[in-house]
Amino acid sequence: MVKKVAIVGAGPSGILLAHYLLRRGDKYQIDIYDRLNDPRLVKFSKSRTFSIALNDRGMNALRKIEGVEEAVKAISVETTGSINHKKNGKMRRMQRKKPFLTADRTNLAIALLNALTQKYDNSRLNIHFNSKCIQVDFAAKKLKFEKLDEALTPISEADFTVDYDLLIGADGVHSVVRESLLTTEFFECNQKYYRNDYKTIFLPNPNEKPGVNLETGKIHSWILDPNTAVLLVYQLDGTISGVIYFPHKKNQIVGLSTSEEVLQFFQDNFPEVAQLMPKEEAEAFLARPVSSVLTIRCNRYHYSDSVLLIGDAAHAVSPSLGQGCNAALEDVAVFDKLLDQYSDDIALALEQFTINRKEDAHALAELSENASPSSSKLFIQFLIRQRFAKILHKIFPKYFSPSMRDMMDDSTLPYSKILNLYKGWISKFKKSNEKFLANL
Numbered sequence: 001m002v003k004k005v006a007i008v009g010a011g012p013s014g015i016l017l018a019h020y021l022l023r024r025g026d027k028y029q030i031d032i033y034d035r036l037n038d039p040r041l042v043k044f045s046k047s048r049t050f051s052i053a054l055n056d057r058g059m060n061a062l063r064k065i066e067g068v069e070e071a072v073k074a075i076s077v078e079t080t081g082s083i084n085h086k087k088n089g090k091m092r093r094m095q096r097k098k099p100f101l102t103a104d105r106t107n108l109a110i111a112l113l114n115a116l117t118q119k120y121d122n123s124r125l126n127i128h129f130n131s132k133c134i135q136v137d138f139a140a141k142k143l144k145f146e147k148l149d150e151a152l153t154p155i156s157e158a159d160f161t162v163d164y165d166l167l168i169g170a171d172g173v174h175s176v177v178r179e180s181l182l183t184t185e186f187f188e189c190n191q192k193y194y195r196n197d198y199k200t201i202f203l204p205n206p207n208e209k210p211g212v213n214l215e216t217g218k219i220h221s222w223i224l225d226p227n228t229a230v231l232l233v234y235q236l237d238g239t240i241s242g243v244i245y246f247p248h249k250k251n252q253i254v255g256l257s258t259s260e261e262v263l264q265f266f267q268d269n270f271p272e273v274a275q276l277m278p279k280e281e282a283e284a285f286l287a288r289p290v291s292s293v294l295t296i297r298c299n300r301y302h303y304s305d306s307v308l309l310i311g312d313a314a315h316a317v318s319p320s321l322g323q324g325c326n327a328a329l330e331d332v333a334v335f336d337k338l339l340d341q342y343s344d345d346i347a348l349a350l351e352q353f354t355i356n357r358k359e360d361a362h363a364l365a366e367l368s369e370n371a372s373p374s375s376s377k378l379f380i381q382f383l384i385r386q387r388f389a390k391i392l393h394k395i396f397p398k399y400f401s402p403s404m405r406d407m408m409d410d411s412t413l414p415y416s417k418i419l420n421l422y423k424g425w426i427s428k429f430k431k432s433n434e435k436f437l438a439n440l
């Protein structure tokens with residue numbers, strides 16, 4: 001019998017899962033719901049997007065679907081390493097063994113969406129934008145949605161209800177599906193704010209500014225202290241964008257109240273970034289909200305034989321290691337493999353998904369929360385250690401493991417194994433971070 005699948009969330013994980021399920025033949029009828037407007041039809045909103053670095057884990061999941069790797073490459077920039085800019089003008093380069101792609105989060109979703117609608121017509125696939133899931137009835141297998149207008153305000157008396165055989169919660173860090181699961185027996189979810197917040201930055205093409213030379217194909221960083229830094233990457237159109245992250249408490253950013261103060265802040269702390277920042281961007285920066293980051297740890301990702309959480313809904317992590325989306329895409333490939341293994345027996349595949357994924361997702365949360373220490377001394381020690389790890393691994397690959405970052409990005413080694421290899425450092429960093437938070 002054809003299974004009716006409702007995917008809540010048209011982000012990277014939700015759309016990729018639709019690709020994978022539809023590829024399995026006509027066993028699945030897919031409906032995708034998202035609370036936002038169709039991103040292909042609305043003006044690009046800078047406050048809602050940011051760049052995502054896609055490494056081997058994410059790319060492996062994408063390339064299993066014909067045509068998707070090419071579609072993603074077409075909207076991405078190839079990145080071969082990073083350059084850390086010091087205040088005295090010096091630079092520290094980190095060359096990557098394997099290049100990776102950076103893509104804007106919204107453009108990634110659009111590329112996946114276009115590839116999906118080009119392949120499948122509405123006989124098996126329907127996508128409903130402006131549809132916000134507001135309630136789940138697990139016993140009756142029904143979902144309630146609010147219909148929103150273009151300004152994302154609810155249209156009165158336009159609520160609607162749908163039923164499902166399989167519900168996929170791919171609705172991101174603030175997942176309504178996950179929230180609803182809290183009413184079911186023995187479902188536990190721990191959510192924790194990461195110590196740093198962030199704001200996005202969008203700057204014009206640096207090469208058009210005389211005297212500025214920022215190499216293309218690199219991630220550029222300026223580190224003020226272990227908890228305050230600017231990270232920028234080139235976009236396809238030659239502009240450069242990224243984020244500034246800073247401590248949730250005791251930071252200078254939330255106190256800025258005019259565009260002049262914004263420019264002065266960057267001039268004092270990140271002069272090269274200030275050079276590139278026009279007054280309009282300083283104004284836009286001021287108006288953009290500060291974003292907080294939540295880490296999510298759940299004790300399971302399924303309910304009975306009919307509900308699955310994937311991506312950020314299941315295990316959101318801080319962007320410090322650039323793994324959230326890669327892990328979200330990897331979830332989809334893991335679930336597909338389980339469907340193969342259990343011949344599309346959904347109940348078994350769901351149960352096994354939790355068993356297979358929990359240890360790695362929790363390890364990723366631990367790694368991302370404590371990937372770098374708040375103490376400057378430990379931070380420098382760690383950077384030196386990572387540099388040595390790279391050199392030693394290059395000369396004696398049999399005896400020395402790659403650096404933690406290389407293992408995350410250039411391999412598909414399970415996160416739990418990486419945590420195990422680096423548990424000494426991670427526990428040191430955890431202590432340093434707890435001390436930092438206690439003193440705030």
Ligand SMILES: Cc1cc2nc3c(=O)[nH]c(=O)nc-3n(C[C@H](O)[C@H](O)[C@H](O)COP(=O)(O)OP(=O)(O)OC[C@H]3O[C@@H](n4cnc5c(N)ncnc54)[C@H](O)[C@@H]3O)c2cc1C
Nearest residue numbers: 009011012013035053133171172311312322323324325326
């Ligand atoms: C600043 C920043 C930088 C990052 N950099 C990286 C990086 O370099 N590499 C990396 O791998 N990851 C990175 N990430 C993490 C990455 O963005 C996420 O892990 C990824 O987007 C998760 O994909 P998803 O599909 O699970 O969820 P999302 O991308 O959050 O998509 C969820 C979708 O669900 C919809 N939705 C939400 N609630 C409802 C509802 N009630 N009803 C209907 N629809 C709903 C939303 O509109 C959205 O479209 C970064 C994150 C941030 C914040």
